[in-house]
Every structure is written in structure tokens, then in C-alpha cells.
Amino acid sequence: MTRIPDAVAVASLDTHRLIVAVPNEGPAEVSCNLPRPVAASVLRQIADGLDSPAGRCETALATGRPCPVHDAPTSPSRALLDAGAEAAPALARSVSKVQRPAALDALLGYVVGSMASTDDEHQAAEETPAPLTADDLRAALDFNQDDRDQVLAALRDVLLDTTATRTPAQALAAARILLTAHARQLAALVEAEHNATQSRWGLNRSTRGLLTGYSNARRTIRTYADRLADEQALAEGAANEQVEQ
Structure with a gap:
């Protein structure tokens, strides 16, 4: 490491509902205890926020820092409630109206795909009986x-x-x-x-x-x-x- 951080945040599914870690090298790691549609909607809402005009207003451009008005973080609990209530409509709106960078779409696709494949593997493992050895x-x-x-x-x-x-x-x-x-x-x-x-x-x-x-x-x-x-x-x-x- 060339830089020692001032603090290291430790997160687990005991305190968080969705954790996505993207290292400098290697694949992203995903931990989630949300239903897949809800998790996908939350990720897409985050992507919409990153690709929205927030952060490009005059204040942000002049100071080089997030705008306290446009870039104010959304309440996590509120985001989860909205995602749970409108998972499918939010997905349709985000796909039809928002043009995100290709790299961000690839990351989201990988995250959602990895969650789906992991669940399918667990389900297949549970349904397939172990052979007699x-x-x-x-x-x-x-x-x-x-x-x-x-x-x-x-x-x-x-x-x-x-x-x-x-x-x-x-x-x-x-x-x-x-x-x-x-x-x-x-x-x-x-x-x-x-x-x-x-x-x-x-x-x-x-x-x-x-x-x-x-x-x-x-x-x-x-x-x-x-x-x-x-x-x-x-x-x-x-x-x-x-x-x-």
C-alpha cells in the first residue's frame, strides 16, 4: 500500500442489508440479505444518482466538492422502502430514461448476475441429494x-x-x-x-x-x-x- 487510511470501516450483514466491495484488481464481492429484485432496484437507484445532474451543478463545479443541496444523500431506510414498493416500475423507468456509462452497467450486471447464480447454486445443492459413498x-x-x-x-x-x-x-x-x-x-x-x-x-x-x-x-x-x-x-x-x- 502507498497510503495508510485514517480508519477502516467494518461492515457485515448484521448491520447492513447490501454490501458491494469493488477492489482495484479482481472481481467484485457481493453480500446481500435482500430479495434480488429489491437489491437490483437499490443498485440502479444508486447508479441513477451517480449519473444524475447532481454533482455537476454550478456549486459543485466551482468548489470541486459535492453540492450540499443536489448531492445530499438519500435516507437508506427510505430508499429500501421505496425499492421494496416499486422494484419493477423503478427498473423499467431507469432502463428507459437513464443512459449510464457502459462500465457501470457492466458492474451492475455482474452484481445482479452473481446474486442470481449464487442463489441458483444453493437451490440446486439443496435439491440434489448426496450420493451414497x-x-x-x-x-x-x-x-x-x-x-x-x-x-x-x-x-x-x-x-x-x-x-x-x-x-x-x-x-x-x-x-x-x-x-x-x-x-x-x-x-x-x-x-x-x-x-x-x-x-x-x-x-x-x-x-x-x-x-x-x-x-x-x-x-x-x-x-x-x-x-x-x-x-x-x-x-x-x-x-x-x-x-x-
């Missing part, structure tokens, strides 16, 4: 980790969420994640039975075959769970590479 499934499992049956509770939550969109790939990912968690649950149950049997009866000729069967079943289920987890990891890796490209 692998992270959603993992979050559901984590949320229900203290439930008596974690996988069953997570499956219940996923089935109840009918707003989320599901593509075939997303549905397959959900199935892999839930079945992986379920298979690991089963492996843990088989391991618990193995340990309980061995603790109660010990390892002998009578229990050897039963304990071996428990071990084989646990190993088979864990292999199945690991295969599903590997397939899901590969699918997510391929999807991430496609997004980066």
Missing part, C-alpha cells in the same frame, strides 16, 4: 460400533436413508464394506467358540478334531473378508486415479 458406510459402522450387532444396525441405517442416490458401483461398494464387516464378526464368533472349547475341555484326542474345524472355519471366513476388503481398496484406488486425471 464408501465413507458413508464406514461412518455408519463407526456410529453403531457400540450396538449389539454393529453390521445389522449399519445396514438398517443405510436402507432407511432413501434420499441418497446409488449407482451400481456405489451399491457394490456398500455390499463389499458391509459383508467384510459381517465376515469379520463371524470369524470373531468362531474364534470365541474355539477359545471357550479349548479352555473348558483342553486339547486332547476328543477335542482335537473340533478345535481344528473351528480353526479352519475361522481362517476361511477371514480369507473371504480380506478378499472383499482388497477388492474394495482396488476399486477406490481406480476411482481416485480417474478423478485425478
Whole structure:
């Protein structure tokens, strides 16, 4: 900066209805809590004031300063009331009677267009449901980790969420994640039975075959769970590479 201002004004939508900041470089920034037609009418009234004879009277030309009569500021509250009551007529009159500089028209067009596009984007975002992702499934499992049956509770939550969109790939990912968690649950149950049997009866000729069967079943289920987890990891890796490209 080549000049340090004496004071810096801080404005927010808590104290102002419409804020337009135009930096020396870059696009203008707009903050508004007014309806779009009212905001557009207020901006056009400001433009009419800038392009009106005010500021070009003999007093202003002689002193080089705004005229206290012609350039007296309009009450903001009154301007807002007039804008709200006559938004459409004011727009028609300003377009038909006032010839403003092209640069000012471009700025006004950008401001009104940015407000309209922002509102449309917010509305589209609110109307479009979020898709079901692998992270959603993992979050559901984590949320229900203290439930008596974690996988069953997570499956219940996923089935109840009918707003989320599901593509075939997303549905397959959900199935892999839930079945992986379920298979690991089963492996843990088989391991618990193995340990309980061995603790109660010990390892002998009578229990050897039963304990071996428990071990084989646990190993088979864990292999199945690991295969599903590997397939899901590969699918997510391929999807991430496609997004980066």
C-alpha cells in the first residue's frame, strides 16, 4: 500500500442489508440479505444518482466538492422502502430514461448476475441429494460400533436413508464394506467358540478334531473378508486415479 487510511470501516450483514466491495484488481464481492429484485432496484437507484445532474451543478463545479443541496444523500431506510414498493416500475423507468456509462452497467450486471447464480447454486445443492459413498458406510459402522450387532444396525441405517442416490458401483461398494464387516464378526464368533472349547475341555484326542474345524472355519471366513476388503481398496484406488486425471 502507498497510503495508510485514517480508519477502516467494518461492515457485515448484521448491520447492513447490501454490501458491494469493488477492489482495484479482481472481481467484485457481493453480500446481500435482500430479495434480488429489491437489491437490483437499490443498485440502479444508486447508479441513477451517480449519473444524475447532481454533482455537476454550478456549486459543485466551482468548489470541486459535492453540492450540499443536489448531492445530499438519500435516507437508506427510505430508499429500501421505496425499492421494496416499486422494484419493477423503478427498473423499467431507469432502463428507459437513464443512459449510464457502459462500465457501470457492466458492474451492475455482474452484481445482479452473481446474486442470481449464487442463489441458483444453493437451490440446486439443496435439491440434489448426496450420493451414497464408501465413507458413508464406514461412518455408519463407526456410529453403531457400540450396538449389539454393529453390521445389522449399519445396514438398517443405510436402507432407511432413501434420499441418497446409488449407482451400481456405489451399491457394490456398500455390499463389499458391509459383508467384510459381517465376515469379520463371524470369524470373531468362531474364534470365541474355539477359545471357550479349548479352555473348558483342553486339547486332547476328543477335542482335537473340533478345535481344528473351528480353526479352519475361522481362517476361511477371514480369507473371504480380506478378499472383499482388497477388492474394495482396488476399486477406490481406480476411482481416485480417474478423478485425478
